[in-house]
Amino acid sequence: MVQKEKPEIRPLEEQVRRADPDRALCARFLPESVRPDVDVLLAFHTELTRALAPARSAAVAGPVAGLIRLQWWREVLEGVRAPEHELAAPLLDAIARGVFNRNTLLRILDAREGELHPLPEIAVWQQMMRDGAGGVQRAIGEALGMQDEALLVRLEACGAAYGAGSMLRHWPVVQQSGRYLFPGDEAGLRQAGQDFLKACDAATLPARWQVAALPAILAERDLARNTAQAGAPRGLGDRLAVMWRGWQAAHAFQRSA
Template sequence: MAQQEQQPLVMAVQNAMRADPDRALCLWFLPSSVRDAAYVLLAFHNELIRALAPARSATVAGPMAGYIRLQWWRDVLEGQRKPEHVLAPPLMALVDSGKVRRETCLSMIAAREMELEAQQTEQSVERWTLMMREGAGAFQRAIAELLGVCDSDTLQRVENAGAAYGAGAMLRHWPLLLGNGRFLFPGTPEQLRQTGEMFMQECHFKSLGALGRKAALPVVLAKRDVARGPEQAGLPRGIGDRLAVCVAGVQASLATIFSITPIRTE
C-alpha cells in the first residue's frame, strides 16, 4: 500500500527529470541524504513552469488559468489551503522542518507570476533580471538551503549561479523560444550573453566552498551555453557538457570528503 501511495510522487519526479535533465544531472551529485528532497524541489519547480502552459496555448483562458494555479501553490505554502497535491505534503515537510525557507519557495512562484504579467505589461531588462534571480536563482538557493548553507553571501552567489543557468539556457534555445509566449530577455542575444556573464561573475563558482559548488553546479552549463550562443538550439546536450558537470561535481564531492579548500584561480 505504501508503494502504491508513493507511485504518483515517483511519477511526478520522473516527469520533472525528463523535462529538466540539466538540473536533474546536477542534483545527482548531492549527498544521498538530501537527494530525494532535492528531486521534490525539482518537481515543484517543474509544476510551476507547467502552470504557464495554459497562458501560452489557451486563447480563452489566457494568463488567468496560470495565475489560479500559482495562487493555489501560494495558498498551500502560506497555510491557507490543504496540501491536496502529490507534491504538496513532501514540499511542506521541507518548509515546516526549516530545511528550505518558505520565502525561497514563494520567490519561485513570484517569478512565474512575473512571467505571466510580462504578457500584459511593458517588459524591461530590470524586471527580467529579477525574474531570473527569483526563479532559476531561487531554485538553486533552495538546494543550498537543503544542504545546510546559511551564509548569506554564499546563498546570494548560488542564486546568481541559477540565474546564469537560466540566461544561458535562454540564449542556447533563443531561436526556438521566439514567439512561444515566454518572457524572453528584452534585448539582443549579445546583450543576453553579457547578462549571463555578469551572473557568472557574481557567482564566482571556483571560489565557493564545496557545498556552495554542489548547489551551484548548473553554472558549469551556463558557462558553456553563454560561450556557444544559440548554435545548438533544439539539440540535446553533448557528452562534453555532461562530462564538465560530472568533473565539477566529483571535485566538489572530494572537497567535501577531504575538506579541501578550493584554490582561487580567477
C-alpha cells in the same frame, strides 16, 4: 562473478530527469540525504513552469489560467489551502523540517507570475531571474545547510546565469513558444548572463559548497556558444564537464562534512 544491483531509481527522480535533465544531472552529485527533497523542489519548479503554458481550456484564456494555478500553489505554501497535490505534502514537510525556506519558494513563485504579466525592464528581468532560476539554486544551498547570506546570494546568481544561458542556447525555440524572454536582443542576454556568472564566481566558492553551484558549468558553456543547439538535447561534452566537476565537488563536500 556476482553483479551488483543497480540502485533503485525513485519514480519522482525519473520524472525530474525527464522534465529537467540539466538540474537533475547536477543533483546527482548532492548528498543522498538531501536528494529526495531536492527532487521535490525540482518537480515543484516544473509544475510552476507548466502553469505558464497556454490554457488548454477555451473557457479560461490568456494568462488567467496560469495565474489561477500559481495562486493555488501560493495558498498551499501559505497554509490556507489543503495540500491536495501529490507534491504539496512533501514540499510542506521539507519546509517544516527546515530544509527549504518558505520565502525562497514564494520568490520562485513570484518569478513565474512575473512572466505572465512582464514589465519589459532590465532590472525587473534581473530580479525575476534571481528569484526564479536563482531561487531554485538558493533552495538547494539551503537544503545543504548553507546559512551564509552572501554565499546564498552567489548561488542565486549561479541559478540566474544558468537560466540566462539556457534561454540563450534555445533562443529561437523559446521565441516561438510565446514565453516571456529577455527585454532586449541576443547580445544583451549574453552579457546579462555573463554578469550573473561573474557575480556567482563559482570557482572561488568554498570547496564545501561548490557542489551547489554545478549549473554554473553549463551556464559558462551555454553563454560561450551560439544557438546551433536550439531545441537539441545536451551534448556529451556538457554532461562530462558536469560529471567531472560534480565528482570533485561531491568528494570535497564529503570531506568537509
